[in-house]
Amino acid sequence: MEHKIFSQMENDAKQIKSISTHTCSKLLEKKDLIVETVNTQMSRRPDIHRLIGYNPLQMMYDNHRNHFNLIIQVLKLQEIDILINMIPWVYRTYHIHGFDYDYFPIAFQHWIKAIEDHLESNMAQSVSNIYHFLIKWHPAIVELVETNRDIGLSFYGDLQKEHEQFLHYLLQGDYKNCLLYSEKIVKTPTDLAPFYLQVIQPALYRVGFLWQIREISVAVEHLSTAIIGRIMALLYTRFPLIDTKYGNAIISSAPNEFHEVGGRIVADLLEMEGWNVDFIGANVPPQELLEYMKKKRPFLLGLSVTMPYHIDSASQIISLLKNDPDLASTKIMVGGLAFFHKRNLWQKTGADGWAPHGLEAIRLANSWWHEVEFSNV
Ligand code: B12
Incomplete structure (x- = not known):
């Protein structure tokens, strides 16, 4: 329909x-x-x-x-x-x-x-x-x-039961049970990606939908995001840091974009994979991001865009980078909800690639790294 x-x-x-x-x-x-x-x-x-x-x-x-x-x-x-x-x-x-x-x-x-x-x-x-x-x-x-009430919130994956239980605690604002339950799911570093993608991500999508249909308040939505931020920080820091095997990566949200959890998931997963990651978070002034990049000279920049009207600010940064001789070789990846509106929309930003979720982002980043490594041999 x-x-x-x-x-x-x-x-x-x-x-x-x-x-x-x-x-x-x-x-x-x-x-x-x-x-x-x-x-x-x-x-x-x-x-x-x-x-x-x-x-x-x-x-x-x-x-x-x-x-x-x-x-x-x-x-x-x-x-x-x-x-x-x-x-x-x-x-x-x-x-x-x-x-x-x-x-x-x-x-x-x-x-x-x-x-x-x-x-x-x-x-x-x-x-x-x-x-x-x-x-x-x-x-x-x-x-x-x-x-039409179907707004594409169908669940994909094996952790549906866990997702529902976690969501239940989350909507109660029950931080302790959210944490205890997360600890049951995430026992080893490899449990982290499925937890992020199949528990946290759909929980936040659901929270967004409930906010949209006015079943929960902005306060509950903010609390849910805050609980998830605390849990991500706690779980992640319990695992030993992986030795760096890949290059430097910077992950940031596009200017004016306040959504940052998606980018943070990508950053955590890259780090777990052996990338040296700076997660800059939301709403960075473009000029300052560029200055920072000049110092850091990352192999990879990941830009997260949720609201479609921020695609342009991502494109502007990308064009500045591509026209700067010091930074032109940086590989640029974009992602986030904004690009779900149309297939290949990401190409309009001038980025080198796009990934629909955290795991795909890692695959793409690694493949770029190996390509360059191979061409240098
Ligand atoms: C929390 C939240 C907020 C918080 C964000 C706080 C924070 N610290 O991040 C606050 C309150 C600030 C906020 C504000 C707004 N929000 Co809001 N928000 C959300 C909510 C509930 C969760 C977002 C989230 O973290 N999702 C979970 C992450 C993990 O998912 P993800 O971003 O898609 O990330 C995955 C992939 O997309 C991909 N990915 C993401 N980034 C990147 C980057 C790279 C490089 C790559 C490769 C991949 C990648 O990988 C990630 C992991 O798998 C969503 C609901 C939703 N459906 O997402 C609404 C939602 C995104 N918000 C929405 C709206 C409307 C707004 C506001 C306009 C509301 C308002 N009137 O002010 C503002 C806009 C603010 C701004 N200028 O950006 C709408 C957008 C509607 C639309 N059709 O686009 C949503 C969908 C809610 C809804 N159902 O209506 N929001």
Whole structure:
């Protein structure tokens, strides 16, 4: 069902002409003004509180900023499929949080108007086509969201029972039992990867979904992530450090990206494999990452991207690296939820490779290392 509508939308979207880089830069230049105009116009509407389900206006403002970042991203990458994949998530999430479905086409009209106010008419016209497309597909998106509850949370692997038990403790905020139970699962270093990939990762996906459908609060979601961070640190440090057999690797989240557990899993698994890893975590200013890389001269950089509108910031770092003679030979790998929206989307970043999960990331890194080693013989 979901696929049918997606492919129909994708087909229909082929009619939308791609937008020039000049128009994209103008749009980016006017971002604050356009977002501000939509915020003001929407908040002046007499029906605004009904439309946003009596939520604070700030929630709508946050959505507008994220929305516009996404649109700019989609236009820059010329990947409308990202938007088509994301839009049901946006409808579903905001509707569950009380927003009326009518809010969306009304907001789209305000985006058209604001873009017309701030861009030259031919540019405004080309960008507006995206909004006309969204307005046209609005009823189908609502139907999809209302009828399709399968959002791809199926479990793969042998540790389903363990995953469920761990999740149970996690949602109670029961750190002690989470830790005791994890210790039962992870007895040797080789147990760590299945624990990370089949227990922790799906538990966090489930936590995200429960947050999305408003079954748990932001506090419970934060607590779950914090418990997992503590457990990862505790379990990992119980194993002896492996001698370095591979080169230096730096793992970081893309600029502005706050999600860091995925990158941390990749970092831990690389280290266990014998890489010398610096895990930098989330939201590093690009210039400082580059300076650090100049000092460290890593063989490998891994960039984690969760939100699609951060793909561009990853691409920018990659382009800086590739154009810097000191760093151009660094192998660059990207990964994270953002790349699940479309096959081969990672290639748009200019990276050398992509991996869907931690174990695959290790395989790719090792194969790159051996390739270079072999070519040096
Ligand atoms: C915890 C969490 C947060 C925390 C993050 C804290 C932290 N310290 O990391 C906080 C509260 C900051 C947060 C914020 C937001 N979040 Co959040 N968050 C999550 C949650 C619940 C878990 C993320 C996670 O750790 N997953 C587990 C890891 C292990 O999985 P993973 O990242 O996919 O990693 C694996 C692979 O992808 C791959 N991989 C990952 N990185 C890399 C890197 C390389 C180099 C390679 C090779 C591979 C690789 O390997 C990993 C291991 O196998 C997810 C739910 C989910 N489905 O993930 C939502 C989720 C990602 N968040 C979401 C949203 C919407 C947001 C916010 C926009 C919310 C808001 N309104 O503010 C902000 C955005 C902030 C920002 N600027 O980045 C949505 C995204 C929806 C979408 N369609 O894209 C999700 C999916 C929740 C949901 N179901 O709706 N979030």
